[in-house]
Amino acid sequence: MKAMNNTGIVIGAGIAGLAIAIRMARRGMCVSVYEQAARSGGKLKEFRQDGFRFDMGPSLFTLPHLVDELLDEDLRPFYRQLEVVTRYFFEDGTQLKALADVEEFAIEVEQKLGVSADKVKGYLSHAEEVFELTAPIFIFNTFHRWKDVITLANFKRLLRFSKLKVFSSLHQFNKQMLGDDRLVQLFDRYATYNGSNPYQTPATLSVIAHLEHELGAYFPKRGMHQINQLLFMQAKRLGVDFHFNTKVDEVLVEGKKVRGIRIGDEEKWCKQLVSDVDIHQFYRSLLPDRKRLKKLEKFDRSSSAMIFYWGMNKRFPDLSLHNIFFSKNYKDEFDNLFERKLISPDPTVYVFISSKENPDDAPSGCENWFVMVNAPENVGQDWEQMRRQVRKAVLIKLGRLLKENLEACIVAEKCLNPVDIEQTTGSFGGSIYGASSNHLLSAFYRHPNFRKDIEGLYFVGGSVHPGGGIPLCLSSAKIVERIMVEKTKLR
Numbered sequence: 162m163k164a165m166n167n168t169g170i171v172i173g174a175g176i177a178g179l180a181i182a183i184r185m186a187r188r189g190m191c192v193s194v195y196e197q198a199a200r201s202g203g204k205l206k207e208f209r210q211d212g213f214r215f216d217m218g219p220s221l222f223t224l225p226h227l228v229d230e231l232l233d234e235d236l237r238p239f240y241r242q243l244e245v246v247t248r249y250f251f252e253d254g255t256q257l258k259a260l261a262d263v264e265e266f267a268i269e270v271e272q273k274l275g276v277s278a279d280k281v282k283g284y285l286s287h288a289e290e291v292f293e294l295t296a297p298i299f300i301f302n303t304f305h306r307w308k309d310v311i312t313l314a315n316f317k318r319l320l321r322f323s324k325l326k327v328f329s330s331l332h333q334f335n336k337q338m339l340g341d342d343r344l345v346q347l348f349d350r351y352a353t354y355n356g357s358n359p360y361q362t363p364a365t366l367s368v369i370a371h372l373e374h375e376l377g378a379y380f381p382k383r384g385m386h387q388i389n390q391l392l393f394m395q396a397k398r399l400g401v402d403f404h405f406n407t408k409v410d411e412v413l414v415e416g417k418k419v420r421g422i423r424i425g426d427e428e429k430w431c432k433q434l435v436s437d438v439d440i441h442q443f444y445r446s447l448l449p450d451r452k453r454l455k456k457l458e459k460f461d462r463s464s465s466a467m468i469f470y471w472g473m474n475k476r477f478p479d480l481s482l483h484n485i486f487f488s489k490n491y492k493d494e495f496d497n498l499f500e501r502k503l504i505s506p507d508p509t510v511y512v513f514i515s516s517k518e519n520p521d522d523a524p525s526g527c528e529n530w531f532v533m534v535n536a537p538e539n540v541g542q543d544w545e546q547m548r549r550q551v552r553k554a555v556l557i558k559l560g561r562l563l564k565e566n567l568e569a570c571i572v573a574e575k576c577l578n579p580v581d582i583e584q585t586t587g588s589f590g591g592s593i594y595g596a597s598s599n600h601l602l603s604a605f606y607r608h609p610n611f612r613k614d615i616e617g618l619y620f621v622g623g624s625v626h627p628g629g630g631i632p633l634c635l636s637s638a639k640i641v642e643r644i645m646v647e648k649t650k651l652r
């Protein structure tokens with residue numbers, strides 16, 4: 162059987178797989194999605210336990226227009242902008258509210274940390290400039306084709322290259338710009354948004370502060386999982402055909418053209434094939450290629466996470482939707498993560514409580530806590546021992562800072578570690594964001610969204626260009642759509 166010209170297959174129904182399926186279907190293609198799990202969403206999943214609902218993976222939602230543009234009008238808007246982005250708790254007892262309004266945030270920093278408001282605003286306007294310089298090249302476009310790179314606009318951007326501070330680490334830059342150790346720690350933390358080490362990643366990553374503080378942080382009315390639900394609903398509306406519990410075993414290539422996929426003994430043919438599978442797994446099992454794997458292995462994987470989902474039998478008025486409890490020694494924390502491949506004995510703890518926004522996520526008088534610490538990728542550590550140590554350390558730390566016996570408040574519990582993330586989503590080593598950005602050239606070594614040598618084969622998702630996190634995954638789908646349209650003359 163021959164595939165019709167407009168048949169497309171997507172492997173994986175993560176957020177990026179759903180986005181490209183919607184984009185292809187809108188272009189009039191006949192699209193089938195094959196997903197090994199029982200449901201769509203990939204890392205963006207939810208679960209329910211003892212009356213609590215928990216988002217399992219992503220919790221911070223930025224650049225929501227990238228979801229809006231995939232949805233029919235009646236499905237949006239489905240989120241609201243947060244007024245308090247994050248509450249920060251430092252080991253010296255300082256507490257700080259990161260307010261969405263930049264003026265108010267700068268004043269809060271001045272009052273609580275004694276750093277002038279102008280310094281904070283200056284930092285954020287620098288981050289904005291870096292965003293404007295880099296986003297059109299590194300986030301919303303591909304630089305794997307000369308015609309996309311050599312443009313007049315990019316030439317003008319090149320003249321402002323020194324602004325990017327690529328030869329300083331994010332930490333060095335923050336130290337120099339901000340001085341105060343607590344504020345430096347706050348802005349260093351943005352490196353973790355793509356699983357990187359602030360002591361190594363280039364200062365260019367300050368763009369993330371711009372995303373959160375100036376473009377804003379948002380939250381879906383029914384929790385993060387709603388993003389997956391809406392994209393799935395939209396894809397179904399457009400006639401996308403989903404096959405769940407269906408693991409793809411092989412990608413079939415004939416000469417220089419993609420031919421389809423193999424599932425067990427069955428072959429499915431198509432003209433356009435998009436993989437949302439972690440790129441390591443892709444070259445390990447779907448289209449084995451040792452040379453390409455070796456190239457990918459040159460760079461550090463991003464960090465992973467250990468998450469405790471705790472149903473709490475009381476409410477905590479001092480906490481917001483997003484809360485950070487910083488470690489005392491940030492450098493040591495990252496040395497543990499990236500060099501020793503361990504979780505620090507005093508980790509920075511992130512507590513996300515969706516019931517603050519959606520009271521239905523917890524029984525009356527209760528809260529659903531998602532308690533996350535950064536973890537190294539899985540290289541065979543004893544995760545059960547690490548779970549016990551981290552649980553104890555987190556309970557002591559948060560209990561001390563919140564003056565509460567937290568263990569006594571836990572009425573429902575589950576834990577997720579890097580091995581679980583690897584097993585449920587196919588992410589190599591359980592890394593959350595594919596390759597880290599620890600190296601100056603990391604961005605250039607991310608796998609492109611297409612193969613020059615195989616017609617009809619494309620890649621989306623967090624492990625390929627432009628990288629991990631919901632906005633970047635959605636951007637990868639947008640880039641693939643553009644290239645596919647150019648190559649196939651789709652309308």
Ligand SMILES: Cc1cc2nc3c(=O)[nH]c(=O)nc-3n(C[C@H](O)[C@H](O)[C@H](O)COP(=O)(O)OP(=O)(O)OC[C@H]3O[C@@H](n4cnc5c(N)ncnc54)[C@H](O)[C@@H]3O)c2cc1C
Nearest residue numbers: 173175176177197203204219220221409587622623630631
């Ligand atoms: C704990 C955690 C916290 C995070 N926090 C944030 C956050 O706050 N904000 C943010 O923006 N991002 C966050 N992220 C990152 C974000 O979740 C990911 O970047 C994004 O969801 C990845 O989507 P994806 O489509 O690339 O891949 P995935 O979600 O990994 O989906 C890939 C899909 O492919 C399927 N698959 C794999 N192999 C096969 C096969 N052979 N056959 C069929 N199907 C296959 C998998 O089952 C999976 O469903 C977080 C991630 C985690 C895990």
